[in-house]
Amino acid sequence: MLADASIVLEAMRIVLGASGYNGPVFVMGRSMGRHSAFELAAKDEPGINGVIIESGRPSLGQFTGGLDPQLASDFESEYRAKAASVSIPVLVIHGEVDALPPLEHAENMFRDFVSSNKKMVVIQAAGHNDLLFKGLDEYFTAIKDFIFS
Template identity: 35%
Template sequence: MQIQDTLKVSVLAMEFPGYGFFQYQIRDKAQKTKKLECNSKDIATNAKAVYSYVVSPPEEGGLGYKEENTVVYGRSMGTGPASLLAAENKPRGLILVSAYTTIREVAQSVTRKWIGWVVSEHFNNRKSMAMVRCPVLMIHGEKDPLIPVEHSRELFKIASEQQSGTLGEWNVLKTPPNMTHNEFNFQFDLMQPTCRFYKSIFGLYKPS
């Protein structure tokens, strides 16, 4: 993984429940193993279990990483559980790529407005972002046809307004002009802003 190699960090990635090898519930305390479906409840439950595994001490079966050394990352649909984790915990930072405000508003953005009202609501990133208390990096392509860049602009505004003191000064919004939802320059559109954000929140240099 290029992010892992470039930043010299450990990466633990969670697949959406019900996809690929992730067919069964992560065993967390007294929970029983069960067949998974890709729904918001299972996604949230397993995302929380993964986060707990990362920050729990080894004697409790975790990896033992300090929460202040943990950065949560989510892209597209993954920005929902990522924002939820950051809202309910205290990671060092949050990185969102091609984020949405709500699934319903995505549907309203790309289809007729009334269609959005028949779409089930799942993760509400607007509500989560209002509770996030860590530095946030948002990357969103100006030419994204699936999730308009305005979604990230609104979330960025919410995050910056809700964070007190100088915390909001660490927040960064990048909108590469030629980036779409699935087409982008990995090095310039993603890695460069990610590396700069990572170095700033870990004190290697101040944001500018």
């Protein structure tokens, strides 16, 4: 999945270029999609103007279960360092009552980003899968403001 992120980004650039688009490019990762977004943002891929993380956290969580404990710890440390190293503009959108990663995890992730241009939006009373239902206007206003700032 992570190796494919750069390939997909390049294919997207080709398609956008063929249609005459030459404006800013942002990557977004929702929940598990954050892995690909972190990969692209941490690699500082040229031409990416920012990253949006929705309902994410800065850890691998249960995905290291079953591994040798030392190997799992090493993977987790590398992943956290990659997530924290993001220096391009960042927007984090998270639900106040999300339990899949709790809000506290998103707040820690947000705090750890080295980017000086970062913003976090918490959608009140929203969980993991109802952000749009609970805060449609706030959600899209945050994205619009981020992209056009």
